[in-house]
Amino acid sequence: MSQLANAGAAATAPDDKILCQIDNVRVHSIQSHIKKTHPDWTIERYQAEFPGEPLFSQTALDVIERQKKEKELAAAAAPQANMAVSAGLGPAKMSFKNAMFHELFELGNAAAAMSSKGQPIPVKVLEGHDAQSLDYLPELDKSYVFNIDLLKKVIIGMELNMPTYLWGFHGTGKTTILQQAAARTRRPFIRVQHTINMQESDVLGQWTVRAKEVEVEELDNDGKKVVVKKQQSVTEYQLGPLPLAMINGWVYCADEYDFAMPSVTAVYQPVLEGQSLLIKDAPPHFRKITPHPNFRFVATGNTNGVGDETGLYQGTLVQNAANYSRFAITEEVEYMEAKIETAILQSKTGIDSASAGKIVKMANEVRKMFRDGKITMTVSPRELIRCASLGIAYGGNWSLGMELAFANRLSRVDKKVVQEYMQRVFGGAAA
Known part of the structure; x- marks a missing residue:
């Protein structure tokens, strides 16, 4: 068969391969083929002896183009990737010190603040925060009066890494006790308000375009090279609050949990099980988020997921029971004594x-x-x-x-x- 006939056959071949002119083998990449099969050949020699012959099939060209785009996206997101890596490593160096529960929360010698055997209860307090984590430390309210029984349950959830859900009437202090527990134990705390309009991207993150100042060389009026600063648009992936909390080891508080659509709260399910978070739309270095050992998940709502029985809380939704079953601790918070x-x-x-x-x-x-x-x-x-x-x-x-x-x-x-x-x-x- 002539080379022209071979070329015609390759063009119509359903597997999209091209013909190697050295040995008439059909392949996707001439460069890879001669490297494996003809080590005495180079791509330059092939092009010289067979000018105009294709080097890649369309399938190979599509793969190359896709890899090129992935590299460009990774390069654009590199500064943010470095930030995430450093943020993830920084908290790993943090240490704990032990404090006594009754002393840390200034509960005096109340019997309720001791163990069932009447002994002080040790509680871990974080030390050695990085600059970013310090920004998320809740403000300590020295005048806050704790419900000791509820506080114990919150601290058990944090100590044992058990997702905790508090629900009840408005104003019962559900979010506040979580914040103040985090403030006393020095755990950075990020609070996310849920609404019916919330989307997955509000939790996980999304691609954004921003202006970046770059330095470029240009010729001035005299023909000399000068460096000038210009604005350039760059595309980067902005992490949402959940992966940020997971990377850095913060407490993630999903507030008004029962206002969110069940399709959105479903993204929390692997996280509630202690597993990694997969973000399908993120670049490769952000696609799998492994929870930091210090990461904790807490949530609040006005209902326990079965709907509003009072008529007071318009907008709350009946939630997925499978989602709520993943909370290790669920507690109704009632008004105080x-x-x-x-x-x-x-x-x-x-x-x-x-x-x-x-x-x-x-x-x-x-x-x-x-x-x-x-x-x-x-x-x-x-x-x-x-x-x-x-x-x-x-x-x-x-x-x-x-x-x-x-x-x-x-x-x-x-x-x-x-x-x-x-x-x-x-x-x-x-x-």
């Missing part, structure tokens, strides 16, 4: 003990009426703090403080019920 809530009002506002007690008594009655179906709204500790602050500003008028902070948001029927009870608790206009 009266004495703890009274102490919080005093520490936050400076209100006297007797007046704080009246406000808390009022709040607990409102909550009881809500549970009994007599009114359609409950009151949170944050509203009580505002009530106390406003009441102080108005010279001890706690009724007015409660109206401004809470009652004015109620329906007219509910507001009248609450006002009648306020009269009984607070008396006249001023306490």
Whole structure:
């Protein structure tokens, strides 16, 4: 068969291979073929003896083009890759020191702060943070009053690396106790708010285009080479909050978890199982994210995933039970005991003990009426703090403080019920 006929056959061959003119073997790459089969040949000699003959099949050209694009993407993302690598290695050098639970959280010698045998409980505290991790340390609130039983469960989750989900009414301190536990144990904390419009890319990351200043050589008016700075657009992959937390060993708090679409929370499932995170759209160096030993996953919501039974939390969704089953610890957070809530009002506002007690008594009655179906709204500790602050500003008028902070948001029927009870608790206009 002539070379021309061979070329025609190769052009129509279904496997897309080209013909090597040395031995009439059909291959995808002439360069690879002569290197393996004809070591006495070079690609330059082949081109000289068979000018115009193709060196690669279309399949090989497609592979080369794809590899070229991957290299370009990797080069564009190299600065970010280096940052991620250094961020991942930095926290690995961090160390722990042991502290006693009751001392670290300033709980005194309360029996609840000790082990079942009455012994102090050791807790790990991180040391040696890098600069990036320091930016994510929560601010310590020295006036925060802990629910010791709930705090123990949160700390167990962090110590044993058990994903923890806290749910309950608004204002019960679900996120705050997680933040303050992280602040005392020096664990960097990143909080992500979930909404029905959240997408996977908001959690995992996405490709972005940004302007980068580069130096290039140009000829000036005299024909001399000069270096000038120009703006150049570069494409890079920006990591989302979840892989950042996993790489750096931070606490990742998925807030308002029951607001997210189940298709989005599904991306958390391998992470909740302690496995690596695969990001299919990321460049190769970001495609597999292995969790750092210090990484922790916590979440909060107003429901336990089965839907809103109260009608208060519009936008919450019935969630995938398989997803929620992956949380090792699930706890309903209820409103605090009266004495703890009274102490919080005093520490936050400076209100006297007797007046704080009246406000808390009022709040607990409102909550009881809500549970009994007599009114359609409950009151949170944050509203009580505002009530106390406003009441102080108005010279001890706690009724007015409660109206401004809470009652004015109620329906007219509910507001009248609450006002009648306020009269009984607070008396006249001023306490």
